[in-house]
Amino acid sequence: MSLAGFEIDVQRSGSTGLETEEMTLNMGPQHPSTHGVLRFVVKADGEVMREAVPDVGYLHRSIEKISEKVGYHGFMPYTDRVDYVAAMFCNQGWAMVCEKLAGIEVPRRGEYCRVIAAELNRIASHLLFGATMILDIGAATPFVHAFRERERINDLLEQLCGARLTYNYMRIGGVAWDLPPGFADKTREFLDTFEPALDEFNDLITNNTIYVERLASIAPITAERAVSYNLVGPNLRASGMRYDVRRDAPYSVYPELEFDVPVGSGEVGTVGDCFDRYIVRIREMQESCRILRQCLDRIPEGPVIAKVPRKFRPPAGDAAVRVESARGDMHWYCVSDGTEFPYRTHIRTGSFGAMSIVNEASRGLMIADLVALIASLDVVAPEVDR
Amino acid sequence: MQEFLDSLIAQGYFGSLPHTLVYAAGMLVFGLVVVFGFVLIVAGLTTWVERRVWARLQGRVGPNRVGPQGLLQWLADGVKCIMKEDVVPAAADARLFKLAPYVVVVGFLLAFVVVPFGSRPIIADLNVGILYLTAVTSLVVVGILIAGWASNNKWSMIGGIRAAAQIVSYEIPTSLSIMPIVLLTGTLSMQGIIAQQGWAPQDWFIFHNPFTFVAFFILYTSALAEGNRTPFDLPEAESELVAGFVTEYTGVRYLMFFLVEWGNLYVIGAIVTTLFLGGWQIPPITDNAVLRILLEFLTFFVKAYFWALVAMWVRGTLPRVRVDQLMAICWKYLTPIAFVNLLGTAVWITVWPQGNQVARYLMTLLGLALIVLFFRRVRFHLQRARIRERGQLSLNPLV
Numbered sequence: 001m002s003l004a005g006f007e008i009d010v011q012r013s014g015s016t017g018l019e020t021e022e023m024t025l026n027m028g029p030q031h032p033s034t035h036g037v038l039r040f041v042v043k044a045d046g047e048v049m050r051e052a053v054p055d056v057g058y059l060h061r062s063i064e065k066i067s068e069k070v071g072y073h074g075f076m077p078y079t080d081r082v083d084y085v086a087a088m089f090c091n092q093g094w095a096m097v098c099e100k101l102a103g104i105e106v107p108r109r110g111e112y113c114r115v116i117a118a119e120l121n122r123i124a125s126h127l128l129f130g131a132t133m134i135l136d137i138g139a140a141t142p143f144v145h146a147f148r149e150r151e152r153i154n155d156l157l158e159q160l161c162g163a164r165l166t167y168n169y170m171r172i173g174g175v176a177w178d179l180p181p182g183f184a185d186k187t188r189e190f191l192d193t194f195e196p197a198l199d200e201f202n203d204l205i206t207n208n209t210i211y212v213e214r215l216a217s218i219a220p221i222t223a224e225r226a227v228s229y230n231l232v233g234p235n236l237r238a239s240g241m242r243y244d245v246r247r248d249a250p251y252s253v254y255p256e257l258e259f260d261v262p263v264g265s266g267e268v269g270t271v272g273d274c275f276d277r278y279i280v281r282i283r284e285m286q287e288s289c290r291i292l293r294q295c296l297d298r299i300p301e302g303p304v305i306a307k308v309p310r311k312f313r314p315p316a317g318d319a320a321v322r323v324e325s326a327r328g329d330m331h332w333y334c335v336s337d338g339t340e341f342p343y344r345t346h347i348r349t350g351s352f353g354a355m356s357i358v359n360e361a362s363r364g365l366m367i368a369d370l371v372a373l374i375a376s377l378d379v380v381a382p383e384v385d386r
Numbered sequence: 387m388q389e390f391l392d393s394l395i396a397q398g399y400f401g402s403l404p405h406t407l408v409y410a411a412g413m414l415v416f417g418l419v420v421v422f423g424f425v426l427i428v429a430g431l432t433t434w435v436e437r438r439v440w441a442r443l444q445g446r447v448g449p450n451r452v453g454p455q456g457l458l459q460w461l462a463d464g465v466k467c468i469m470k471e472d473v474v475p476a477a478a479d480a481r482l483f484k485l486a487p488y489v490v491v492v493g494f495l496l497a498f499v500v501v502p503f504g505s506r507p508i509i510a511d512l513n514v515g516i517l518y519l520t521a522v523t524s525l526v527v528v529g530i531l532i533a534g535w536a537s538n539n540k541w542s543m544i545g546g547i548r549a550a551a552q553i554v555s556y557e558i559p560t561s562l563s564i565m566p567i568v569l570l571t572g573t574l575s576m577q578g579i580i581a582q583q584g585w586a587p588q589d590w591f592i593f594h595n596p597f598t599f600v601a602f603f604i605l606y607t608s609a610l611a612e613g614n615r616t617p618f619d620l621p622e623a624e625s626e627l628v629a630g631f632v633t634e635y636t637g638v639r640y641l642m643f644f645l646v647e648w649g650n651l652y653v654i655g656a657i658v659t660t661l662f663l664g665g666w667q668i669p670p671i672t673d674n675a676v677l678r679i680l681l682e683f684l685t686f687f688v689k690a691y692f693w694a695l696v697a698m699w700v701r702g703t704l705p706r707v708r709v710d711q712l713m714a715i716c717w718k719y720l721t722p723i724a725f726v727n728l729l730g731t732a733v734w735i736t737v738w739p740q741g742n743q744v745a746r747y748l749m750t751l752l753g754l755a756l757i758v759l760f761f762r763r764v765r766f767h768l769q770r771a772r773i774r775e776r777g778q779l780s781l782n783p784l785v
Binding site: 032033143 | 440443444445446540541544548616617619620626627628702703704705706707708709710711770771
C-alpha cells in the first residue's frame with residue numbers, strides 16, 4: 001500500500017465464509033488523539049486493526065541544520081523546540097555536548113540548578129502525559145487535575161527563567177540565572193502538596209476499574225521487542241528493563257542522589273502493557289519528588305555558570321552525550337571544525353523509536369486501543385521529526 | 387388532556403366543529419407549548435447546568451459571563467450555531483445528510499407525548515405509553531445511522547455503526563427492566579403506573595421487592611448507554627472517532643444532535659421517575675387544584691432532573707469503555723440479570739399478589755443505608771481535600 005494514496009485494498013477471506021473488506025482510515029495529522037501532528041494510515045477490519053503505518057515528517061523543522069547556521073550559543077533557544085513538553089532536557093543535552101567538546105567544567109551549584117529544573121520539568125512532562133492519556137481513554141476530569149498541578153510547576157519555572165514552556169534556561173557552562181530568592185521554599189511547598197495530590201489523582205483514575213480494564217494487557221511489548229525497536233526511557237522500563245541513563249551512565253550530580261528506577265511488573269495484566277507504561281511514569285514522578293528534595297537540601301553556594309567566551313570556538317573534534325529525558329535516553333552528537341558554528345549536530349530522541357513500534361504492537365487491537373497505545377508511548381510530535 | 391378538551395366542548399366553546407378536529411388542534415397547541423415552553427428550555431438549560439456541574443467537578447468555574455451566572459449561555463450558543471454556515475460536504479449524500487438531524491429530533495420529541503408533567507397535564511396518556519416510549523426513542527438510532535452513512539466520512543460511519551450496535555443491544559436490558567413494572571401494575575400507561583405508587587418511598591416500585599431495586603439500576607445504566615452518555619459515549623468518542631457521526635455537521639444541524647443528547651437526559655430521568663420513583667405523587671397536603679398541579683410538576687421535575695444530574699456526575703468521573711467491553715456489559719451482565727429480575731418479579735407477585743410490606747420497608751432501609759454510606763464517603767473525601775488545600779476548599783456552587 002502507498003502512504004500518500006487511499007486505495008482501498010480489498011482482501012477476501014475465504015476460510016470463514018464471511019467476506020469482510022478492510023477499510024483504510026486516515027488518522028491524523030489532524031485528529032484529536034494524535035498529539036500534535038502525527039499521521040497513521042490505519043487499515044481496519046471493522047473495529048479491529050490490521051495495520052497502523054506511522055507517517056512522520058509533518059513537523060520537521062530542520063532543527064539540526066539550523067545549529068550549523070546560528071552557532072553554539074545561539075542554538076540554545078532552538079533546542080527548546082525539539083521537545084517542547086520537556087525542553088529542559090534538550091537544553092541540558094546541548095549544553096552538555098558543547099561542554100564536552102570544549103572540556104568545560106560546570107560549577108556544582110550550576111549542576112544542581114540544572115537537575116532541579118530538569119526534574120521539575122520531568123514531573124510537568126509526565127503530568128501532561130497522564131492528562132492526555134486519560135483524556136484519550138475518555139475521562140476529562142483527571143486532565144484538569146493534572147493540569148492544575150502542572151500549572152504550579154510552570155509558575156515555579158517561570159520564576160526560575162521567565163518562560164513557561166520554552167525555557168531557554170541553561171547555558172554552555174551552567175545555567176543562565178541562579179535560583180530566585182525563596183525558590184527552594186516554594187518548591188518544597190509545591191512538593192508537600194503535590195505528593196498528596198498524586199495520591200488523590202491515583203484514587204481518581206489510576207485505580208478506576210474501567211481505566212484499568214481499558215489498559216490491562218493491551219499492546220504488551222516484551223523486553224526483547226522493546227530493545228530491538230529501540231524503545232527508551234519509561235517505555236523501555238515498562239517492559240521490565242531496569243535501565244535509566246541517570247543511574248547506568250550517570251551525568252551531572254545524579255551519582256550523588258538516591259532514587260529508585262521503577263519498572264513495569266504487569267501488576268494488572270502482562271508485563272509491558274499500556275498500564276505498565278502509565279504506572280511507570282506515575283512512579284517516576286514520585287522519584288523525581290525525592291530527587292528534588294535531596295537537591296534542595298544539598299545545593300551548595302557558589303557560581304552557577306563557568307566562564308565561557310562569548311565567541312565559543314570548541315576545538316575540532318566530536319562529542320556525544322546522553323541525557324535521560326522525560327521520553328528517555330536522548331542522544332546529542334556534535335562535530336566541531338573549530339569555527340564558531342557546529343559542523344554537524346545530530347539529536348536522537350525517544351519518540352522516534354516509539355513511533356516505529358506502533359505498527360507491530362497495534363496489530364489485532366481495536367481502534368480505541370490504538371489510541372491508548374499511542375498515548376501510552378508518550379510520543380511528542382516535534383521530537384519525532386525535529 | 388382529553389378531559390380538559392371534553393369539558394371545553396361540553397361548555398360549547400367550539401360550536402359545531404367535529405370533535406376529532408378539536409382534539410387534533412388541542413394536541414397540536416399543547417404539543418407546541420410543551421416543545422417550546424419546556425423541552426427546548428430544559429435542553430438548553432441542561433447544557434448550562436452540565437457545563438457548570440462539570441466545571442465544579444474539575445475545579446474550574448465554567449460559563450458565567452452571559453446573563454446572571456452564565457444562565458443565558460445556551461441562548462448565545464444557540465444563536466451562534468444558527469448563524470453558522472450550513473456545510474454539506476461535496477461527497478455526502480445531501481438529501482439523507484440533511485434529513486438525519488430531523489429524524490433524530492423527531493424521535494426525541496415524540497417521547498414527550500407520553501411524558502407526564504403531573505396527574506392531569508400530559509399530552510396523551512396512551513394506553514401503550516411505555517411501549518410507545520421505547521419504540522419512538524429507537525427512532526433516534528435510525529437518524530444516527532443515516533447521519534453516519536450520509537456524511538461519507540469513515541469516522542462518521544464507524545460512529546454511526548457503533549451507535550446502531552450499542553442502542554439496539556441496550557434496548558433489550560431496558561425493555562426487560564421495564565417489564566417487571568408492567569407485571570406489577572398490569573398497565574403500560576404512564577399515568578396508570580404512577581397512580582399505583584404512593585408519595586412515600588416505601589410505596590415506590592424501586593423498593594417494592596429486591597428485583598425491582600436491581601431493575602432500576604439496570605434501567606438507568608442502559609438508558610445512559612442508549613443516550614450515548616459517558617461511560618458509553620462510544621459513537622461520538624472524541625479521542626477515537628474525532629466526533630463520530632456528527633463529525634461533518636455544522637451549525638444548526640449540529641445543534642440538533644446535541645439538543646437531543648441533552649434533552650434525552652431529562653427523558654431518561656422521566657422514565658425512571660415514572661416507573662420506579664413514584665412519579666408526581668405528593669402527600670395530600672392541599673385541596674387547591676392549581677397548587678396541586680404545580681407541586682406535582684415540581685416533584686416530578688426534581689426527581690427526573692436529579693437523575694440527569696447523576697448522569698452529568700458520571701460523565702465527569704468515568705472513562706469510556708471499549709466497544710467489546712460495552713457489548714460484554716450488555717450481553718453478559720445486564721441482559722441475564724434483567725431476565726432474572728423479570729422472572730423473580732413474576733414469582734414475587736405470584737406469592738404475594740398485593741406485595742410484601744415487610745420487604746418494602748426493608749428495601750427502603752437498604753436504600754437509606756446506601757445513601758448514608760454515600761454521604762459518609764463524600765465527607766471523608768471533603769475532609770481529606772480540606773487538609774490538603776489547608777482549608778481553602780471552596781464549596782460555593784456560584785462562582
